[in-house]
Amino acid sequence: MSQNRRKFIKNAAISAGGIGMFSILPSSVWGANIAPSDQINVALIGCRNHGFNILRHHLNNEGVNCVALCDVDENVLHERAKDVKEAYGQNPKLYRDFRKLLEQQDIDAVIIGTPDHWHCLIFVYACQAGKDIYVEKPLANTIGECDIMVRAANHYSRVVQVGQQQRSNEGFNETMEIIKSGDIGRLRKVNIWANFNYGIGATPVEDSSVPEGVDYDFWLGPAPKRPFNRARFHGSWRHFWDYGGGLFSDWGVHLIDMGLWSDDLLGGPERVITYAGNNSNQTGMRDTFDTMNVTYPKKNYVINFDMNGGVQEGPWGKPYGVAFIGDKGTMVADRAGYKLYPEYDNNTESHKTAARSLSNISDAHDHHVRNFLDCIQSREPPRCTPEMGYAAAVHAHIANISGRVGEHLLEWDDENMRFTNSEKANEYIIPEYRKPWKLPEV
Template sequence: MTHFNINRRHFLKGATASLVLSTLGAHAIEFLHPPKAYRVGLIGAGWYGKSDLFRLIQVAPVEVIALADPDRNMLTEAAATVAARQKSGKTPRTYNDYRKMLAENELDIVLIGSPDHWHALQAIDAMKAGAHVYVQKPISVDVLEGEAMVAAARKYKRVVQVGTQRKSTPHLIDAKKNVVDAGLLGKVSHVEMCCYYHMRANGNPPVQAVPEYFDYDMWTGPAPLRPFDGMPHTRWWRTFKEYGNGIMGDMCIHMFDTVRWMLQLGWPERISSTGGIYVQKEGKSNIADTQTAVFEYPDLNAVWQHRTWGTPADPQYPWAFRIYGEKGTLLGSTMQYDFIPQGKGEKIHRDVVYEKEKYPEDEKEPRIELNAAPATRLHMVNFLEAIATNGRPVADIEEGHISTASCILANLSMETGRPLSYDPARRIVKNDKEATALLKRAYRAPWKHPSEA
């Protein structure tokens, strides 16, 4: 296994220094010096795939060897950008089919930034090829895909980090350490989570010819082949159940995963959900514009709500969580946190950490989420530490599976109209054959569901 040394002095300059050391430990950045840098491949060369890759380049001496994407124009642009960003200046090889990329290159790390319906197959194939994997959330579009991904990670002894980087967000690490773990909340018996962003793409574009530079069949892969009605990039694909799990799979997973991490929660005992398309009925979008879900634990309910219309309940926390304890309340988001004590205690407020001076290139990067960049860098450091020590990263695949599957089960509860209790040992929904049958989606031929392998 290739190990390497991150420049300790360079990395520890900045606001995240103490958090890196206190959370990951000083050993986290004391890697052995390698004979060569990790060889990296990226599957899915769009906006967020590149964003993850650039954060990795910023914290580690890696060499990006290859990129795969079914959009030839996007692939060409990404290769040129990567060449300009990586130290060697070399242009990565490019591939239309990720399987050929894996077959022709010995890769140490594979980053997966493709749409959700591809995550399971690509992650498992990368593990089989010998690579450690950084996969974007949600890890899967059905529950049994997630089970197969966990099994593959353990079988092939690969480190898999999930892109739920709230666990590596500096101000939220501070909240966990200095509010939750310090006992300032007391007994916690209720959690509220929400997203009120108007992020549900909706419209009625006409069916049209597929551009010659775009392999639509490869992009679709195991998902149903919808009539082509424009490039699916960015938000358009997310508006369809064929490729993901709506706002639940996109946004709830972040907040639910964060709450589980902070409160050390595992699988919910029962999940229920209601919702549907209540307001935005005019377009093709088939994901819910309004939804409420309840994740039940002993003496604790975690409640999610999203609306893609109207105003947020609290404009300061439009995508957020609230943890209610007997001694106080913790409000958290990607931008800040506030602890409000019961009675006369001291309030605590912390803002997001930016690293613009340390990484001035961030401000020149198109569409970058500046507030998320430090978190993703720290997430990459944690990923690399796990590889170097044969350990488990903070967002290990099993934790990503629990958070992902719980959100999928909420959608299935909404679909079936009843609460669901999942048994991960038997991989069934308890006392519900109909819901159990929905744990696995049908794949489009010739692709095979990983649970059948």
């Protein structure tokens, strides 16, 4: 851990406190005619799926231009270039190597939509190249890489938005206002659950030859050399430790982030209690866990996370969600909205707080991207800073590490970036990059 960690966290907390609660800025804020100096040129690295969706959210704003695309799969690259041309009338330059893309001088910001194991390298190179960054979550695939990325963003003074878009969700913003106003009383517990079928992994297949047009060695990058297998590639890579953290890191960062936001907590957890296993009878190709229960004791409350891959039903009739339990009532929230269930006071024969609800929330990606674009212009911190991304990712990574080393209780020293009760767990903090790739330094 750098000696600057405490300063970064303090500054992030101050910045986050000044952002304020939810607001919607219409795309017309840019005006019908955008001066060249006010236009923003963006590039996308990792074009196949969610990264391209995020690019669309950028291009739906006036004055935003896609000037470059990069992907190691030529088939994806040319398909997405065609999509941009047909939908937006733009002709981005095409790259197979992100390093060449970062040399393009007219790029203001890059979107990192690659598998998680690539985030750190591309992020640091982009900072060094003077680009602002929208990086998908989790921030990185290891704790050490997350720390490097926070330090890089601060060292190079870049505007960075982490793709934890629930920070821009109207319902979750109102939920936080209600909790922090004291309307549910003292917050005692945050119960989180995530049940999704895809959490068991892809259907097993045999190793095969690399598809034509794919630079598979570049796709692996710093990850270990392995034979090509479609179940480890497009769409299902996150179920293997080399590239991702499974269902827990995928949904975990989104939902844990809400638990931390309710008390404005930054940094890693001091203690994590974990059960992790593969308990489903359904066959799926994965390294990661399909069943997890994780507890994060906090100073003022406790966060519990219940995860089940291969299951779609959950508490409150929702496959995923967050229940904020207070003395006066319970707030149940997901991306579609929230509902406050008040407690009843037998002495006064009345509810302890007012029931309320909100539903039919619009997609938060638009607002999250709009906030990023505004911050590129203003140089203000966006709604989800690298420090916030670090906190959520490290909470998820420690639970996964606990399962991997078979130790149910891990104690974490965030200042010194180490586990104080497990040397086995400490081996998972810093990744070992495959040559010739090197872990970046800041």
